[in-house]
Amino acid sequence: MRAKVHIRLKAGVHDPQGRAIANALIGLGFDEVGEVRQGKLIELDVDADDAPTARARVEEMCRRLLANPVIETYAIDLEA
8 A cells, every 4th residue: 555645844833945945936037936835745655454554554653753743744645
């Protein structure tokens, strides 16, 4: 089973990389760009018998390593 974990900074957390991307885009002439928030995507192949088991394992991975719950949120998409 393939899991895609989308990790983003929580609202209100300063995002210097997002600001740098916005500044670069504006510098390239994309004046319509407003706020930019940068995140990351992690794709995992998970050996599990069913989707609920896979989701539970990926949730644990997120809590223990992949995401910082103090400043980040995450969403999990599963594909069979």
